[in-house]
Amino acid sequence: MSPILADVLQLIALIGALALVHRPLGDYMAAVYSSKRHLRVEKWIYRCVGANPAAEMRWPAYLRAVLAFSAVGVLFLYAMQRLQDKLPMSLGFKPIDPDQAFNTAASFVSNTNWQSYAGESAMGHLTQMTGLAVQNFVSAAVGIAVAVALVRGFARSRTGELGNFWSDLVRGVVRILLPIAFVSAILLVAAGAVQNFAGMHEVHTLSGSAQHLPGGPVASQEAVKELGTNGGGFFNANSSHPYENPNGFSNLLEIFLILLIPFSLTRTFGKMVGSVRQGYAILAAMGAIWLAAVVVVTVSEYAHPGTAAQLAGGAMEGKEQRFGEGSSSLFAVSTTMTSTGAVNSFHDSFTAFGGGVTLLGMMLGEIAPGGVGSGLYGMLVMAVVAVFLSGLMVGRTPEYLGKKIGTRQIKFAACYILVTPALVLGGTALAMALPDGKEAMTNIGAHGFSEVLYAYTSGSNNNGSAFAGFGADTPFFNTTIGLCMLLGRFLPMVFVLALAGSLAEQTPVPATAGTLRTEKPLFTGVLVGCVLIVTGLTFFPALALGPLAEGLS
Amino acid sequence: MxxxxxxxxxxxxxxxxxxxxxxxxxxxxxxxxxxxxxxxxxxDKANGSVVKDKGKEVGSSLIGQSWNLPGSDKPDPRFFQGRPSNSGYDPRATGSSQLGASDPTLVKKVRKARASVAAFNGVPVSVVPKDAVTGSSSAIDPHISPAYADIQTARIARENGLSAGAVRKLVDAHTDGRTAGFLGQPHVNVLELNAALRAAARN
The missing domain is CATH 1.20.5 (Single alpha-helices involved in coiled-coils or other helix-helix interfaces)
Incomplete structure (x- = not known):
C-alpha cells in the first residue's frame, strides 16, 4: 500500500470514528450537565466538600469558585514538587527548584502542560500520579464547566444563574473523564504502554552494555493526558516514547482521544440550546480548519523542503519510524489545534511550513476544535463576533440564539480576544529584547526566533507543546511563561463567564425573517473567515519574521 | 474580620x-x-515488554538500544544498527536533536551520517535511506525501515558467517507492516532481529 493511501485511510478511519461517537457522547454530556440527580459517589464528594450541588450560582460566584479551586491547585502542586524528596515513591529525585515548580504548577492547573522539566529525570511517581495527573482530570473538568456555563447563558433567560460549579466539576470528572480514561488506559496497555510502580530497571544488553528501563503508572496518565487535552508527557519524549505510544493503533487512539470531547461538545451545545443544527454549524467551522491544516502539514512534511531534509531524503529528523511523516503530521495538527500539546514527533524539526502551521493552529486560539471546553467557548466567542460583523453589514441589531449582541457583550468578546495576543507578542518581544531570548535558542536565525515565538504562543494559549530546542528551564522563562499560562487561562474565563451572565439575564428575541440564520453553511463560512482574519491581522507580522522567512529563504 | x-x-x-x-x-x-x-x-506489556535471551533479560522490544562495540562509540559490524540517537539510546534522557529542517548543524550531521553508513555497509550513498541518517523523536526508537535493514544484510551475513538468504529470511520474520494494514509505517524491530541473529549464528 502506498504511504499516501494509508494516510488517507487513517484519516477516514479517524473521522468515521469521531462521527460515530460524537452524537451519543454529545447527547450524554448534555444529559450529564442537565440532570437533577446525583450519583452516590457524587453525594459523598459533595459532603466532603461541604457544597450544596443544587445551589445555583450567578457568574461572579461561579468565577470565584473556579478561581479558588485553581488557586488551591497551584499551591498544592507547588508544595508537592518542593517536598517530593520527603514523599514516598520519589525515586530519589531532588525537590524541584522554586521557579520550575511554579512554572509546572501553573502549567498543569491551566491545562497547558508546558514542561520545562524532563519527566524521567525529575519527577517521582507520586508527584506524577497524585499531583500532575490529578490536574489532568480537574483542569479539563474546569474547562468543560466554564463552557457549559456559557452554553447555559445562551439557553437560559431572565435569570443570572449559570449552574453550580462544584456539581459541574465533579460530574465532569466522575461521569465523563474517568470512565473514558479507564477504558482507554487499558487499551493503551494492551498495545504495549507500561503500567506499574517500578523505578529504573537495569538490564544487560546483547552488545555488552547496561541499559536502564523506566517504569511507572504511564498508561493511566497517558489516557487522561490526551482525553483532557492536557499533553504533559510522563517522559520527556512525550507520546513519541514507545512506552507511552507503542504502535500505530495506540497512536490513532491517542489522536482520537484528543479530538473526542472537543468535537462532541458541539453536539452538547446544540442539544442544550435546543437546536442541534446550531451545533453542527460550529462543528463544521472547527472541522474545516482542522482538515485544511492536516492537509497542509502532511503535504509539507512529505515534500520535505529544507536543506537537511532534502539531503536526508525525507523529513524524518525528530520522527519515529513506526509512525512516519503521515501519522506524525496528523498528531501534530490535532495536538496544536486543541490545547493538548502532546507530541509524537518534535515540531522543532518539522519543515518550515509544517512547523508554521502548528504554530498558527495555536494562534487561532485553539478553537478547531480546541481544548476540552476552552475550544467550545473560544469558538462561541468568535461566533458572537461573527454575528456582530454580519449585523453591521445589514444594519440591524445582531442577535445569536435569540440573545442580543450589544455593546456589553461585544466588549467582553473583544477583551477575550485581546488577552492572548497581548501575552504572546508582549512576552516574545520582552524575551527578544533581553539577552534571555537569544540564549535559549538551539537554532539560529528565523528558526531561532520561531522557537521563542512558539514558546509564548504555546504558553499563553495553554497548549504546552514546544519547539523544544528552546532552553526553557531558566528563572526568566519559568516565571514569564508561568504567568502567561495563568493569565492566558483565567483572564479569558473571566470574560466568558461575564458574557454568559449577561446573556442569561436577557429576554430572548423571537426569530423573524430578518434574523441571521446561524445554523446555515453561510454562517459557518463567515465564522471561519472571521477566525482567520482576526488571527491573521494579529499574528501575521510575527509569523513573517519566523516560519515564513525560513520557508521562503 | x-x-x-x-x-x-x-x-x-x-x-x-x-x-x-x-x-x-x-x-x-x-x-x-x-x-x-x-x-x-x-x-508482560504492563511491565515493559522485556526481551529475554537464554533466560536473561537483555532489553525491551519497545526500547531501542545502542549496538556499538563494548566500551566504544564505533558500531559493532556483527549487529544490525538502529537509527542515530540523540542520547546514545539512554532511556534516562529521551528526546530529539530539535534541529530545524534547514539547520546547518543538522545538514552537517546528515552528510556525515550518510557517508559513514554507506562506508560501513559498503553501499553507495544514494541507497542510504532517510531513517538511517535522521535522529528519532524519542532517541530510543526501537525500529528501522525495511530499506535500512536491507542495506545491512550483506555485511551482517559476512560478519556472522551466514548466507545472505538466511539473513534476509530473519529480516522478513522481524519486519512488521503497518498496524492493521494502514496505521503508521512498516518497521523492523532491531533488538528482536539481533537476538534471532545471535541464535542463528550460535547454531
Whole structure:
C-alpha cells in the first residue's frame, strides 16, 4: 500500500470514528450537565466538600469558585514538587527548584502542560500520579464547566444563574473523564504502554552494555493526558516514547482521544440550546480548519523542503519510524489545534511550513476544535463576533440564539480576544529584547526566533507543546511563561463567564425573517473567515519574521 | 474580620477539600484500578515488554538500544544498527536533536551520517535511506525501515558467517507492516532481529 493511501485511510478511519461517537457522547454530556440527580459517589464528594450541588450560582460566584479551586491547585502542586524528596515513591529525585515548580504548577492547573522539566529525570511517581495527573482530570473538568456555563447563558433567560460549579466539576470528572480514561488506559496497555510502580530497571544488553528501563503508572496518565487535552508527557519524549505510544493503533487512539470531547461538545451545545443544527454549524467551522491544516502539514512534511531534509531524503529528523511523516503530521495538527500539546514527533524539526502551521493552529486560539471546553467557548466567542460583523453589514441589531449582541457583550468578546495576543507578542518581544531570548535558542536565525515565538504562543494559549530546542528551564522563562499560562487561562474565563451572565439575564428575541440564520453553511463560512482574519491581522507580522522567512529563504 | 474575608476563606477551604477528595479519586483509586487490571490481563506489556535471551533479560522490544562495540562509540559490524540517537539510546534522557529542517548543524550531521553508513555497509550513498541518517523523536526508537535493514544484510551475513538468504529470511520474520494494514509505517524491530541473529549464528 502506498504511504499516501494509508494516510488517507487513517484519516477516514479517524473521522468515521469521531462521527460515530460524537452524537451519543454529545447527547450524554448534555444529559450529564442537565440532570437533577446525583450519583452516590457524587453525594459523598459533595459532603466532603461541604457544597450544596443544587445551589445555583450567578457568574461572579461561579468565577470565584473556579478561581479558588485553581488557586488551591497551584499551591498544592507547588508544595508537592518542593517536598517530593520527603514523599514516598520519589525515586530519589531532588525537590524541584522554586521557579520550575511554579512554572509546572501553573502549567498543569491551566491545562497547558508546558514542561520545562524532563519527566524521567525529575519527577517521582507520586508527584506524577497524585499531583500532575490529578490536574489532568480537574483542569479539563474546569474547562468543560466554564463552557457549559456559557452554553447555559445562551439557553437560559431572565435569570443570572449559570449552574453550580462544584456539581459541574465533579460530574465532569466522575461521569465523563474517568470512565473514558479507564477504558482507554487499558487499551493503551494492551498495545504495549507500561503500567506499574517500578523505578529504573537495569538490564544487560546483547552488545555488552547496561541499559536502564523506566517504569511507572504511564498508561493511566497517558489516557487522561490526551482525553483532557492536557499533553504533559510522563517522559520527556512525550507520546513519541514507545512506552507511552507503542504502535500505530495506540497512536490513532491517542489522536482520537484528543479530538473526542472537543468535537462532541458541539453536539452538547446544540442539544442544550435546543437546536442541534446550531451545533453542527460550529462543528463544521472547527472541522474545516482542522482538515485544511492536516492537509497542509502532511503535504509539507512529505515534500520535505529544507536543506537537511532534502539531503536526508525525507523529513524524518525528530520522527519515529513506526509512525512516519503521515501519522506524525496528523498528531501534530490535532495536538496544536486543541490545547493538548502532546507530541509524537518534535515540531522543532518539522519543515518550515509544517512547523508554521502548528504554530498558527495555536494562534487561532485553539478553537478547531480546541481544548476540552476552552475550544467550545473560544469558538462561541468568535461566533458572537461573527454575528456582530454580519449585523453591521445589514444594519440591524445582531442577535445569536435569540440573545442580543450589544455593546456589553461585544466588549467582553473583544477583551477575550485581546488577552492572548497581548501575552504572546508582549512576552516574545520582552524575551527578544533581553539577552534571555537569544540564549535559549538551539537554532539560529528565523528558526531561532520561531522557537521563542512558539514558546509564548504555546504558553499563553495553554497548549504546552514546544519547539523544544528552546532552553526553557531558566528563572526568566519559568516565571514569564508561568504567568502567561495563568493569565492566558483565567483572564479569558473571566470574560466568558461575564458574557454568559449577561446573556442569561436577557429576554430572548423571537426569530423573524430578518434574523441571521446561524445554523446555515453561510454562517459557518463567515465564522471561519472571521477566525482567520482576526488571527491573521494579529499574528501575521510575527509569523513573517519566523516560519515564513525560513520557508521562503 | 469582615464578611468578605470570611467568605473567601470558606470558599478556599471548600476548594481545598474538593481538591483532596478528587485527588483520592483520580490520583489514587484510578491509577490503582488501571494497574490492577493491566497487571492481571497484560502482565508482560504492563511491565515493559522485556526481551529475554537464554533466560536473561537483555532489553525491551519497545526500547531501542545502542549496538556499538563494548566500551566504544564505533558500531559493532556483527549487529544490525538502529537509527542515530540523540542520547546514545539512554532511556534516562529521551528526546530529539530539535534541529530545524534547514539547520546547518543538522545538514552537517546528515552528510556525515550518510557517508559513514554507506562506508560501513559498503553501499553507495544514494541507497542510504532517510531513517538511517535522521535522529528519532524519542532517541530510543526501537525500529528501522525495511530499506535500512536491507542495506545491512550483506555485511551482517559476512560478519556472522551466514548466507545472505538466511539473513534476509530473519529480516522478513522481524519486519512488521503497518498496524492493521494502514496505521503508521512498516518497521523492523532491531533488538528482536539481533537476538534471532545471535541464535542463528550460535547454531
Amino acid at each position: 469582615n464578611s468578605s474575608v470570611r467568605s473567601t476563606g470558606r470558599l478556599a477551604w471548600a476548594a481545598f477539600r474538593a481538591l483532596l477528595v478528587l485527588t483520592l479519586v483520580t490520583g489514587v483509586i484510578y491509577p490503582l484500578a488501571v494497574t490492577g487490571v493491566a497487571q492481571a490481563a497484560f502482565h
